[in-house]
Amino acid sequence: MTIGYAPPEQLHGMPEPRSDIYALGATIHRVLTHHDAANNKPSIFSFPPIRTLRPDISVAFEQVIMRALSPTIEQRWINA
Structure with missing residues (x-):
C-alpha cells in the first residue's frame, strides 16, 4: 500500500472494488x-x-x- 494512493477504506483494512478506482484516479x-x-x-x-x-x-x-478521488466511497464511480 502506498500512502497518498490508497483510499481511506484500504487504510482501515476494508478495501473493495471501488478502492481500485481511487488508486487509478x-x-x-x-x-x-x-x-x-x-x-x-x-x-x-x-x-x-x-x-x-494543468x-x-x-x-x-x-x-x-476528481470523482474517482472522493474519500467517500459512495461518491466514487461504481465501476470503471
Whole structure:
C-alpha cells in the first residue's frame, strides 16, 4: 500500500472494488500534474484540483478524475 494512493477504506483494512478506482484516479492525477499525493494538505485525501496545475485539461476530464478521488466511497464511480 502506498500512502497518498490508497483510499481511506484500504487504510482501515476494508478495501473493495471501488478502492481500485481511487488508486487509478490518484495515479492519473500524478501523471497529469506531477503532484505527489503523499504531500497532500490538509490531509493525504485532499487532492488539488487538476486544472489549478494543468489549466489545459478539460473541465469534464477533471470532474471524472476528481470523482474517482472522493474519500467517500459512495461518491466514487461504481465501476470503471
